[in-house]
Amino acid sequence: MIISKMQLAIAKKDMGNMLKNKNLLLPLTIVPIMFSVFMPTVFVLIMLLSPLDRVDMEGMEKLFAQLPGNSQDLRELGLNMFLNYILPVFFIIIPVMAASVMAAGSFVGEKEKSTLETLFYSPLSLRQIFEAKIMASVSLSVMVTYASFILMILTVELEVFLITGKGWLPGVNWPIILILLAPAISLIAVALIVKGSAKAQTMEEAQQKSVFLVLPLALLMVGQFTGLFLLKWWLLLILGVLLAVIAGIVTKMIYGDLDYEKVLK
Amino acid sequence: MVAIEASNLSKVYDTGKEALKNLDFSLHQGEVFGFLGPNGAGKTTTIKLLTGLLTPSTGKSQILGVDPSAEPAKLHGFCGIMTEHAQMYNLLSGYENLLFYGEVFGLEKEMAKARALQLLERLELTDAMYQKLGTYSTGMRQRLSLARALLHSPQMLFLDEPTSGLDPESIWRVNDLIKEMAKDEGITVFLCTHQLRYAQEVCSTYGLIAEGELLAKGNLRELRALTMDALTLELKAENIPLTENSHLEKVAENRYEMKISEVEEIPAIVQRLARNGTSIYEVRALEQSLEDIYFALIKRKGEGHDHL
Numbered sequence: 001m002i003i004s005k006m007q008l009a010i011a012k013k014d015m016g017n018m019l020k021n022k023n024l025l026l027p028l029t030i031v032p033i034m035f036s037v038f039m040p041t042v043f044v045l046i047m048l049l050s051p052l053d054r055v056d057m058e059g060m061e062k063l064f065a066q067l068p069g070n071s072q073d074l075r076e077l078g079l080n081m082f083l084n085y086i087l088p089v090f091f092i093i094i095p096v097m098a099a100s101v102m103a104a105g106s107f108v109g110e111k112e113k114s115t116l117e118t119l120f121y122s123p124l125s126l127r128q129i130f131e132a133k134i135m136a137s138v139s140l141s142v143m144v145t146y147a148s149f150i151l152m153i154l155t156v157e158l159e160v161f162l163i164t165g166k167g168w169l170p171g172v173n174w175p176i177i178l179i180l181l182a183p184a185i186s187l188i189a190v191a192l193i194v195k196g197s198a199k200a201q202t203m204e205e206a207q208q209k210s211v212f213l214v215l216p217l218a219l220l221m222v223g224q225f226t227g228l229f230l231l232k233w234w235l236l237l238i239l240g241v242l243l244a245v246i247a248g249i250v251t252k253m254i255y256g257d258l259d260y261e262k263v264l265k
Numbered sequence: 266m267v268a269i270e271a272s273n274l275s276k277v278y279d280t281g282k283e284a285l286k287n288l289d290f291s292l293h294q295g296e297v298f299g300f301l302g303p304n305g306a307g308k309t310t311t312i313k314l315l316t317g318l319l320t321p322s323t324g325k326s327q328i329l330g331v332d333p334s335a336e337p338a339k340l341h342g343f344c345g346i347m348t349e350h351a352q353m354y355n356l357l358s359g360y361e362n363l364l365f366y367g368e369v370f371g372l373e374k375e376m377a378k379a380r381a382l383q384l385l386e387r388l389e390l391t392d393a394m395y396q397k398l399g400t401y402s403t404g405m406r407q408r409l410s411l412a413r414a415l416l417h418s419p420q421m422l423f424l425d426e427p428t429s430g431l432d433p434e435s436i437w438r439v440n441d442l443i444k445e446m447a448k449d450e451g452i453t454v455f456l457c458t459h460q461l462r463y464a465q466e467v468c469s470t471y472g473l474i475a476e477g478e479l480l481a482k483g484n485l486r487e488l489r490a491l492t493m494d495a496l497t498l499e500l501k502a503e504n505i506p507l508t509e510n511s512h513l514e515k516v517a518e519n520r521y522e523m524k525i526s527e528v529e530e531i532p533a534i535v536q537r538l539a540r541n542g543t544s545i546y547e548v549r550a551l552e553q554s555l556e557d558i559y560f561a562l563i564k565r566k567g568e569g570h571d572h573l
């Protein structure tokens with residue numbers, strides 16, 4: 001897909017509008033801060049500072065046994081477990097949320113404010129307009145995810161260094177999440193909003209659709225917490241590829257089903 | 266050269282509503298065509314069909330040789346479209362909005378700036394150009410929408426109720442701009458409105474529509490000829506004999522009106538009244554306005570004269 005200058009103008013405007021709209025900007029900052037600063041801080045402090053006998057490790061032992069390496073240090077194991085296996089699942093919520101908020105504003109918000117029709121009177125085809133808008137939503141979502149990751153790394157490194165004098169190395173799950181899962185899941189979230197935008201009349205209504213994406217993530221979390229499985233890198237890679245394929249299919253479906261009348265209904 | 270050609274164009278919505286019935290007409294380049302009718306008559310549906318935003322249920326149309334249903338994006342490249350539902354961005358200023366649409370229409374940045382400034386000045390929006398659109402009044406929004414539609418120097422202009430919400434002075438300016446564009450640049454204008462008096466000031470030809478059906482099309486002279494009573498004879502007189510009551514309608518004290526077909530009828534009427542002792546102070550022949558014609562046609566349609 002080659003983006004033209006005209007499409008780029010739409011994408012730039014969509015991102016700019018998002019940053020100017022306080023109602024949309026709020027969830028785009030609060031949720032990432034929660035998962036990249038607040039949650040890691042709480043866990044790092046619990047794992048590294050609280051007396052170990054007060055930290056309930058029962059039930060986690062099965063999971064610790066699946067972790068790579070030979071460390072027997074419960075604090076190190078716990079930290080590794082949380083930062084490399086549990087936090088990444090929470091992190092996937094960031095692109096789901098960011099893409100949903102952005103797409104809801106970009107598609108349903110514009111429909112609600114009657115600005116979408118004006119764009120339709122441009123010399124761009126419906127597909128080109130949708131490509132530009134989808135690109136804006138996915139790009140912003142990925143950017144927010146990357147910024148959150150950098151913030152999380154800085155927070156954790158600083159805290160771990162101040163407490164232990166050592167650094168922390170992110171596991172292989174992180175690049176898979178950032179390179180594969182974040183863009184794929186962003187695209188699926190955007191596609192769900194776009195699909196639902198013909199029926200949804202308000203942005204809030206459209207955003208509710210993304211709940212369907214959070215549900216499987218919750219199952220992943222529950223699975224890990226209960227010791228059912230550990231989200232190993234190869235499992236995450238398979239999941240990422242699967243999501244990328246699904247993202248490709250749903251995007252194709254959207255482009256194949258575009259019609260001015262249906263979109264403006 | 267034919268600018269718009271529509272044949273047998275119909276639209277039935279999913280709800281079953283028949284919004285447009287077998288519309289047939291053609292327009293020549295440079296015409297300012299007033300498409301007139303009340304709200305809900307099918308005007309906006311027609312604009313959306315002619316600009317490719319709706320697919321016709323039957324029939325087809327061509328705008329300067331382009332089929333709107335097949336190549337809407339190509340059509341939008343040379344058409345300026347302003348409808349009531351096509352809004353711009355409240356969080357951007359009027360100027361930023363125009364620059365954005367300039368980019369979307371593929372204008373070079375400097376070209377877009379120059380054209381935007383020229384149109385803002387022409388439509389008296391220069392003072393408000395840096396204000397957010399959200400602070401604009403309805404009239405200012407309308408004028409900015411017109412500027413947006415003209416930004417890429419279109420060959421064809423579709424305007425849906427362009428003067429709604431405008432004060433009389435702004436209406437005059439918009440009219441002036443439309444007439445000038447049609448005259449100097451040869452732009453064809455398809456203008457929808459329910460304000461018939463306004464249309465009479467700006468349009469060269471007209472199409473009258475009601476309940477999705479085109480009642481008549483033509484210039485004012487042709488439309489007047491369609492109705493039997495092309496003129497209204499206005500009299501200021503006293504002592505009208507009772508025998509004349511069936512022809513003359515009393516509209517005020519000593520003021521009477523009578524529908525006639527041509528001015529040649531007037532001398533005989535005046536002579537007859539004078540012979541019967543009527544004192545005549547004033548005689549005027551008023552040509553039918555668009556409004557009179559529209560209502561006459563609606564009345565005839567109601568009486569079952571389907572072919573006008």
